[in-house]
Amino acid sequence: MDWTIFSFLLADGLQNGTIYALLALCLVLVFAVTRVILVPLGELLMFAPLSYALLLQGQFPGTAWLSAAMLVAWALLDRNRLRLALALLLLAGVVLGLAYWGSHGAPGWVAWLLAVLIVLPMGPATYRLFFEPLPHGTVLVYLILAVGLHFVYQGLGLVFFGPEQYRPPALLSGEASLGTVPLPRQVFVVYAFAFLAMLGLYLFFTRSLYGKALRACAVNRLGARISGINPSEAGRVAFLLATAIAAVSGMLIAPLVNAAYFMGFLLGLKGFVAGILGGLISYPMAVGGALVVGLLESYSSFTASAYKEAIVFALLLPVLFWRSLRTLELGGEEE
């Protein structure tokens, strides 16, 4: 391996690692607040760029129907809270309207935003419809539910978008070269977004009382409830934040890696591996873990490309072993 190949692989690994880092942050955030391991995060990521691709072709995306249907179901569940229910029905109408606008001649950058907005309600609605009805579920029950949702959403993705791959246009086209390595300009958009998202989350959790309330829910649910913090609301906010970050990430990387209905799962799974490296509790360790996963994958795809996924997932074994020793030392704090 010479220097050129080394730096190519480095650039590739950093790019993927950044995406894994964003997903790992979402998974840690959602898990900390709700104890849900959000397996369908990858599908929520995939819905946005594929909807964008359909909007650009002048087609009405099925995700808008799904999003609106979930909002209507939510309104039915909360029919006793009339104002909330009406707002949800209105929002469902707005989602359909936005999709219609997007598929009937909206400019490209508007369609870009519309695609994200169409997908956003699915996050909190997923929590409200499937997880909130089980407030005392165990981590395992939530995990089984999450895996089920992953299959359903992925199947719906196949129904909505078919098996084709799409390559939506990049926000910044062209290439820049860094030394000997040519990099698509879009990569810098990815880095900028990752930086802003991390900075934003950091400020949200350390400066705003609302962010601290979310952390409070994560460290002591009962303490949060007696302080007047509603854990269901906190859960919906966590799902909303995660969906927003995932959807924008999907929009940004689709021009680099192609978008298809199956793209989300492996991205989410690697984000999950990164999250596990941080014990699903530490944000900085999750980001570090994501970069490790990205680089490991990149270099192993050069030396042993057939095994690149296997090598990444094999990384879990020593980490889980090490963590299991630490948990024993702490006397098994799991509920």
Place this chain on the structure above:
Amino acid sequence: MSVLEVEHLTVRYGAVEAVRDLSFRVEEGEVVTLIGPNGAGKTSTLLGLVGLVAARGSVRYRGQAQPHRTPEALSAQGLVLVPEKRELFASLSVEDNLLLGAFQRHQRRESGIRADLEWVYTLFPRLLERRTQFAGTMSGGEQQMLAIGRALMARPKLLLLDEPSLGLAPLIVREIFDILGGLKREGIPILLVEQNARMALGLADRGYVLEAGELVMEGRAQDLLHDPRVLESYLGLRGKEAEA
């Protein structure tokens, strides 16, 4: 209008009845204590009251029936529990813990939160010293002070205290009860659950004695303090323990 009226409260865990047909009330400005031995159902009463465990019977708070109670909704209305295990946010700073106690008021954009923070710091100067420290690193007594301080940040109209003396040194217990006396003088109604019957009856206006989930005695705190049955069952042993 009573602050709190509880009628025929029954709390059941599976086949076990922890509290059976308990009725009591708290009036405006009053400190009421529930005393009784371990396992008498005192904590279960509080948990059933705020909706943390399923309970039958009626609960009226400030004249309003509360059929579907949750701790978060009650806290928003000023009925705040200080639980036995304190349930602090261990990895957040002392000041963040206090500010989160006023979360609902913050959401409603109420004024006076800063002033109340200063007030809590004057009540518990030790919290001011430790304001940037993680809540989980403090001693048991300081954590109890923080738990009470966090509840006060909600500007409670009824404070439920579950065993504030539990596991604390006598000197700290004295300090905390002095603070509770101050809150009583400010007119904050308190429902106090205690095993330390002498301290509790010394502070309270009225008391209820629970045994095995049932009410066995009620009356003015002064009368209970001199009642031979209470003296024998609780104060004889407990009194010595408190002084030891």
